[in-house]
Amino acid sequence: MPVYKAPLKDMRFVLHELYDSTAIAELPGNADFTPELIDSVLEEAAKISEEVLFPLNQVGDREGCTYENGVVRTPTGYREAYRTFCEGGWTSISADPDYGGQGMPLTAAMMVEEMFCSANVAFGLYPGLSHGAYVALKHSGSEEQKKAWLPNIVSGKWTGTMCLTEPHCGTDLGMLRTKAVPNDDGTYSITGNKIFISAGEHDLAENIVHLVLARLPDAPAGVKGISMFLVPKFLPREDGTLGPRNGMQCTAIEHKMGLNGSATCAMSFDGATGWLVGEPNKGLAAMFKMMNTERLSVGIQGLGIAEVAYQNAVAYARERIQGRSLTGTKAPEKQADPILVHPDVRRMLLTSRAYIEGCRALAGWVARELEILEKSDDGDAKQAADDFASLMTPVVKAMFTDLGFEIASLAVQTYGGHGYIRDHGIEQYVRDARIAMLYEGTNGIQALDLVGRKLPQDGGRLLTRFLDPVLEFIDAHQDNDALAEFLPALSQALEHVQEATGLIMEGAMTNRDEVGAASVDYLRLFGLASLAFVWARMVAVAAPKAGEDGEAAQFYRAKVQTAKFFMERLLPQTGALLAAIRSGAATMMEFEDAAF
């Protein structure tokens, strides 16, 4: 049976040691969130993750959701777990206190989210989607709408969804057909078919609030004619009780590669009553507010699955005995050595570890900037934070989910043939991880967002929010012996980013296909450079503490050693990626269509 223990030590390291947590506590509204309080929240989150959510992860995969006549049932135990989840206040931790939230800093909330994703990513989607709906509604809804709908979403009494995709359009929402016709009373009548609606129907909550993209009768064609509507499953009465069922139903759930505990619904809206959220024809922008939150969350899914897969691979590598060390017997009392002695097993584990801890540190940085954006009253700081988070959102989404899949697959590899057997629970991580590379915009779309939109935006200002701190860091640590072996590798990765950026921007002036041709390789190159930077920062913090005795020092030594592994064995990929980018669009565009 799989195991999971929340990596609290590493999370605390990122929150309190790597970054300056006092600066976060000094933001308006954060005075109560002392390091001690945050630590105790993390411990509680660990408890519910390990004890309530994790034990349901395999059950959910095995049973999946069931569909019958429009009714969707979640797997055994989900209802009780969801109740416990809501009672513990986990649906509301980072939400605005004005609507019943706890206003916790996003830095801590992101760590909590990682635990939920490790423990049970399929379950986590239900509150996860609700949070996305909360964000969109909070940003674009009227005061009246917010008062009417947000408290029940924040408390978890009701859940939320985002209804974008239609059978013929996913990436290209300009083609969407769902219609919204105004009624006399100010509401709208919504008609159309949506697919791939996570948590579109289920038995966890008494009501479901759908945010639906649709077209008004006079809407312009394409993405400029899309509006957002709030369409609840049940129409609430004035007194807050639930009224009649709205004109929609779930017509099927998908049978998927994984994520079986999450209901992926086909929804049919047939004159359902809805309310316009925000301005007419501005629905896509409103939905993107939600989408950006979701994209970061999806990145955290990749990280969370990677963490739990890694933990199980370590446990198996310690326990499984097979063969002897190439350098001589290590466990003479046993019939064979634990496979942890084999260099290649350690390579797989350290690869996983180096990516996971790097991603967690990078996520921590993004969360800090989002927290500043949300709560700071310093305009310049907010702008810088917004720039940085915008730049990094596609990187977190795409790189973390690519790595989540790769690391889950490495865990299977560590298990050997046993990894392929369902009972062990490891192959589930590969299947569950695979979706994150696809939904909320495929990873190819993320890369286009990074290269085609974020890099050129505002004259390249967004990228400087990353480059400047790296250059400052390199400069500040020129005489730091602890970093002597790391800075050249970091500098070279940075040069690769700069050269690739220049090449693409120049190429794109004459041929826009150069953007698409380079995008995925660029995103990984940029992501690796970002990881190199956070690894160097972690070394700067850990190295001075690594020389002491005791278990605490072991943690810091492991940090420095993992950084070394990352720099020496993984970071060199930037060179190959740069070479691929240099080759440009020609090799892929000149190939004749008919020859594929």
Next chain:
Amino acid sequence: MPVYKAPLKDMRFVLHELYDSTAIAELPGNADFTPELIDSVLEEAAKISEEVLFPLNQVGDREGCTYENGVVRTPTGYREAYRTFCEGGWTSISADPDYGGQGMPLTAAMMVEEMFCSANVAFGLYPGLSHGAYVALKHSGSEEQKKAWLPNIVSGKWTGTMCLTEPHCGTDLGMLRTKAVPNDDGTYSITGNKIFISAGEHDLAENIVHLVLARLPDAPAGVKGISMFLVPKFLPREDGTLGPRNGMQCTAIEHKMGLNGSATCAMSFDGATGWLVGEPNKGLAAMFKMMNTERLSVGIQGLGIAEVAYQNAVAYARERIQGRSLTGTKAPEKQADPILVHPDVRRMLLTSRAYIEGCRALAGWVARELEILEKSDDGDAKQAADDFASLMTPVVKAMFTDLGFEIASLAVQTYGGHGYIRDHGIEQYVRDARIAMLYEGTNGIQALDLVGRKLPQDGGRLLTRFLDPVLEFIDAHQDNDALAEFLPALSQALEHVQEATGLIMEGAMTNRDEVGAASVDYLRLFGLASLAFVWARMVAVAAPKAGEDGEAAQFYRAKVQTAKFFMERLLPQTGALLAAIRSGAATMMEFEDAAF
């Protein structure tokens, strides 16, 4: 629904144009196998693959095998398909005519095998395992045993298995516990438990011939005390009819990530009657004869799945419309352009194509050498062929299966969210492909075999069987304009191989862990260099024909363009792999065990 058309044109290119097929036809016993005959066999193989095996691929995944009281039932349609398969002579194509085989060259047989793997890899395991048993028995059995058992295996009337793995040992067979006690009549009584036995029990054939590894009472400990026994499900009578049931049963089948149509059995032997095959205590060597055949077959599974996944990705990319080309509308008559216009979609397709066609060409080379080894009467040629096949077996097994999984995942990515839905049949390829990286020796074990065994063997002679032809080719084509842009990349990849080889061999003299630390990266580096060489050879053949008009020329132009894509975008990975190898074992071995 998925599609599959056997890539006959490319197969013929490899068989007849890339390599010299007359040399194969001139080998003893091959006179009948004219290019025309081989082409017609390929066409027939395409027909049964496309029309009989492929339509059962999704059914087999959905239904899986069922187990009840020791009886295993294969999915709907498998029995009929197996009958058709046997009647068509497909179980016997490459087998020795002395035992009812058709003696077809392995060069053609490997292409046929690829088609079966594309069409239905789970089904293909049943005859695949039989073929492995055929090879082992033919190599190590007595004349009497061969006459008694081989004809029914060759005809497909009976099937075969290899029973190695036990619950506590897979890689490390030295620990195996199954016992063989001599009976008075010269037979042995076999007792023990085996797991992961593909085709261990099923309803396709009237009898199953198990080749079981077990220990004699006085056997030395470890791998030097393992013997091989033939243990049939039913004991045949003198007259050839089936006698009593033997003392064994299937106690369970595994529920797996994929490959559901293939029964993976736990087998319990309880005093079953068996016959010693080959000499006592030499069972592992005998089994390795089978294992090497199986390892190549598993590599071909990776290639076969990659091919069918790629074909479906292409079909979807042509048909799915979404968004517009970055360089302006390409299909103005449609609401959006087919996604094939997007550079990143083309990157995914060309990456797949470049690996697939490269692997097919490399497999063709290995098959030639195996055919020479099997049929030539020239001792030097046989030795050279044996060396080359030994060197390449782990590369084919590991690299092809790694790539099979990667390419199946790229196909899912091309499909976007739809790729995650079971009905589309694409995610099945990811699940089915994953096992090939694990069984018949994990890919980590393959890499150790390459670096720890094959490289140092006979003073490094095996590697020269690859290096020499590459150096000769580079030398011979110095003035060939068609190759001018390809030779520098090939030369550099070769230098990377040479540098890495030197580093590892030198490091291994003082620290054996250097072998394990470098092995997986080395295998990929070596594999990429091998693909670079076959791509250069393909260019040498295709370039002169690429300039003409018509569809034929398009095929050759596509070859040259794909070669360019491979060299520019994929081959640069060798630099990153070399850098990782250079860093040595220290970063992974110094990491403290307790810190994982």
